[in-house]
């Protein structure tokens with residue numbers, strides 16, 4: 001509690017936690033494919049012509065959407081020019097998608113897009129990096145036509161659990177979340193999606209908790225998810241060390257603990273995230 005109230009009083013600066021290195025861009029692509037079975041399982045854009053993807057990053061989710069919904073046209077926007085360039089490069093590799101997407105550099109808080117011009121919207125791991133998520137949702141609602149559906153997938157970082165207990169990993173994870181909060185993000189935004197979507201006027205708001213719970217029943221998936229998680233956590237390590245939010249020693253100790261968890265015959269990995277959908281009436 002003490003730590004949180006201290007953080008609350010700080011000036012929050014907008015700074016992207018994961019950075020824009022080539023390594024991080026590759027991690028985003030790997031992440032999208034690794035989680036595709038959970039993230040895209042309940043997304044249905046069939047009969048949806050014009051889809052807006054907000055915070056498209058490197059085009060990893062865009063590729064999945066174009067593959068799964070061959071009738072759709074996708075407009076992908078992101079604030080960062082490096083991500084935009086990388087998304088263009090990535091989608092260019094899929095010649096059969098040419099003409100089915102547009103990529104634009106744009107701030108989701110102020111969309112230079114016509115009102116009521118889209119039939120659907122997709123946001124994944126974006127609101128967690130934005131100080132006023134309701135502003136983005138309000139903008140997205142403005143550009144959606146009546147009958148359109150929005151899907152929002154977001155983190156709920158309080159849900160993470162790892163067995164065996166790994167104290168340095170916990171220290172690092174708390175620092176990661178504090179830092180994201182200080183950088184004007186929200187590592188717990190998933191739990192708030194119901195309120196946010198309702199507040200900005202969406203109807204039929206549904207939330208669905210998606211869980212990765214891997215133990216001795218799925219040893220291969222458990223191994224893969226721990227590997228994925230290690231990369232996710234490390235993606236912020238350099239920034240956290242530079243900001244003195246954690247130390248090299250804690251990062252090394254957390255990594256050593258992760259190695260131990262990997263070898264443990266009774267290891268458990270648990271993490272839940274939220275996927276919401278809602279409609280414009």
Ligand SMILES: C[S@@+](CC[C@H](N)C(=O)[O-])C[C@H]1O[C@@H](n2cnc3c(N)ncnc32)[C@H](O)[C@@H]1O
Pocket residue numbers: 016018028029032054055056057058060061077078079080083106107108109123124125126129130
């Ligand atoms: C974690 S990445 C997720 C990318 C992609 N949705 C995915 O799942 O692979 C978050 C992205 O949101 C973008 N972003 C952050 N704030 C934004 C804003 N205000 N407007 C548009 N994009 C933003 C970042 O540049 C980054 O590419």
